Amino acid sequence: MTMHLDSFMAGLIRRNPGQPEFHQAVCEVAETLIPYINAHPVYERACILERLTEPDRIVIFRVCWEDDAGNVRVNRGYRVQFNNAIGPYKGGLRFDKSVSLSILKFLGFEQIFKNSLTTLPMGGAKGGSDFNPKGKSDREVMRFCQAFMSELYRHIGKDVDVPAGDIGVGTREISYLFGQYKRLRNEFTGVLTGKGLAFGGSPVRTEATGYGCVYFAREMLARQHEGLEGKRCVVSGAGNVAQYAAQKLMQEGAKVLTLSDRSGYIFEPEGLTEEELAFIIDLKTNRRGDLSEVAKEFGTDYFPGEKPWGVPCDMAFPCATQNEIEEEDARRLLANGCRAVVEGANMPTTREALRHFRAARILFAPGKAANAGGVAISGLEMTQNSMRLTWPREEVDRQLQQIMKRIHEQCVAHGQEDSWVDYVKGANIAGFIKVAGAMLAYGIL
Ligand SMILES: NC(=O)C1=CN([C@@H]2O[C@H](COP(=O)(O)OP(=O)(O)OC[C@H]3O[C@@H](n4cnc5c(N)ncnc54)[C@H](O)[C@@H]3O)[C@@H](O)[C@H]2O)C=CC1
Numbered sequence: 040m041t042m043h044l045d046s047f048m049a050g051l052i053r054r055n056p057g058q059p060e061f062h063q064a065v066c067e068v069a070e071t072l073i074p075y076i077n078a079h080p081v082y083e084r085a086c087i088l089e090r091l092t093e094p095d096r097i098v099i100f101r102v103c104w105e106d107d108a109g110n111v112r113v114n115r116g117y118r119v120q121f122n123n124a125i126g127p128y129k130g131g132l133r134f135d136k137s138v139s140l141s142i143l144k145f146l147g148f149e150q151i152f153k154n155s156l157t158t159l160p161m162g163g164a165k166g167g168s169d170f171n172p173k174g175k176s177d178r179e180v181m182r183f184c185q186a187f188m189s190e191l192y193r194h195i196g197k198d199v200d201v202p203a204g205d206i207g208v209g210t211r212e213i214s215y216l217f218g219q220y221k222r223l224r225n226e227f228t229g230v231l232t233g234k235g236l237a238f239g240g241s242p243v244r245t246e247a248t249g250y251g252c253v254y255f256a257r258e259m260l261a262r263q264h265e266g267l268e269g270k271r272c273v274v275s276g277a278g279n280v281a282q283y284a285a286q287k288l289m290q291e292g293a294k295v296l297t298l299s300d301r302s303g304y305i306f307e308p309e310g311l312t313e314e315e316l317a318f319i320i321d322l323k324t325n326r327r328g329d330l331s332e333v334a335k336e337f338g339t340d341y342f343p344g345e346k347p348w349g350v351p352c353d354m355a356f357p358c359a360t361q362n363e364i365e366e367e368d369a370r371r372l373l374a375n376g377c378r379a380v381v382e383g384a385n386m387p388t389t390r391e392a393l394r395h396f397r398a399a400r401i402l403f404a405p406g407k408a409a410n411a412g413g414v415a416i417s418g419l420e421m422t423q424n425s426m427r428l429t430w431p432r433e434e435v436d437r438q439l440q441q442i443m444k445r446i447h448e449q450c451v452a453h454g455q456e457d458s459w460v461d462y463v464k465g466a467n468i469a470g471f472i473k474v475a476g477a478m479l480a481y482g483i484l
């Protein structure tokens with residue numbers, strides 16, 4: 040029997056009402072996978088795509104904690120364990136007021152393909168809470184993290200499910216979470232990644248997602264006999280991914296024209312300086328302020344309430360959040376000469392915007408390939424924890440570059456279309472083959 044996108048999506052939407060982000064992520068994958076599945080009926084006979092779009096399980100729980108004023112606060116916690124066909128569940132935790140089941144299911148679903156692309160043995164998962172760390176004291180964040188882990192610890196383990204950070208969850212939060220797990224289980228194991236270097240963290244994990252994006256961009260450009268030197272880059276976000284994408288771009292001789300946050304964007308026509316970037320990293324990681332402070336400190340142009348996509352550039356690196364590049368933004372980027380979009384964030388491009396980029400046949404790197412460097416180094420953190428040793432920074436960075444090169448090769452192998460590479464199709468098919476092969480081998484589960 041032949042699979043059809045419309046009827047497949049109609050069934051998925053019927054079974055998962057009110058989950059637009061999840062529908063969007065599945066549709067993007069199904070669009071490119073269904074022709075492949077129709078050419079390989081073994082997958083269709085075993086209902087692999089239907090099974091892949093149904094999470095193994097979802098845990099939803101109450102998180103009750105006390106704020107500094109002594110008020111009782113209640114949030115909702117989640118862990119979506121999507122698929123463990125090729126390894127323990129693996130994926131970040133997001134703490135943000137916008138967190139919903141739809142968002143975590145889209146992220147968990149994408150994580151299956153991303154983790155497969157890394158070539159490391161990791162299944163796909165995601166979790167988090169509608170807790171918003173912004174404006175909370177360290178002690179409040181600590182109490183929230185301890186309460187969150189007091190339930191989550193039952194469902195995770197070093198060989199079961201290994202969470203990490205994502206939006207709103209950095210080294211501070213991972214440390215509180217790890218401390219509480221260690222206390223509850225009375226064991227010191229690699230149950231979380233992104234840990235501090237003093238207690239089992241890996242060198243380069245902090246930088247890995249941003250650096251990996253730039254390594255991927257370098258591979259794409261190299262196929263066209265080009266380099267990053269002198270490229271004008273518009274970067275969105277100012278958090279973990281954006282900071283280290285910007286740092287590596289600058290090291291490679293590119294100009295980082297912008298960074299952004301929820302308050303607006305900063306614009307530096309000749310490219311951010313190292314001094315500005317160091318200020319931003321400290322501002323965002325330690326002082327947790329917004330980008331208007333960069334304007335005050337350095338006189339940098341600052342556009343409150345706006346996104347950076349109207350700034351003329353050669354390359355765009357969306358590194359903030361989902362659906363931040365909308366149709367009109369895509370039109371402006373293309374009209375202004377942008378020739379490559381490299382997704383540091385997960386699904387930052389809406390379906391309409393993506394259609395424009397693909398029609399224009401520019402270089403377009405989907406997040407599940409371009410931002411896989413973070414989870415790849417998480418995978419290597421798990422390896423180091425199992426071996427009870429820590430590799431030197433140079434060794435981890437060398438492996439990161441190699442992994443990004445291999446991901447790029449897989450995308451080209453499955454996405455080459457005459458003279459253009461469809462990286463979306465390439466990433467989806469390459470990620471699928473390994474997971475689907477394992478699922479077939481296990482029989483009907
Ligand atoms: N941290 C990691 O290792 C990985 C993160 N990602 C993805 O990268 C993106 C950024 O994550 P991180 O840098 O880790 O988070 P973060 O919390 O360190 O930074 C997020 C940044 O995005 C901005 N932002 C968030 N929501 C926004 C909105 N609605 N409008 C405008 N700006 C917004 C914030 O102001 C902040 O600058 C997310 O999509 C995440 O899923 C993907 C792979 C790995």
Ligand SMILES: O=C(O)CCC(=O)C(=O)O
Nearest residue numbers: 130131203205413414417
């Ligand atoms: O490092 C990890 O386990 C997960 C990183 C992540 O959340 C992602 O790749 O989106």
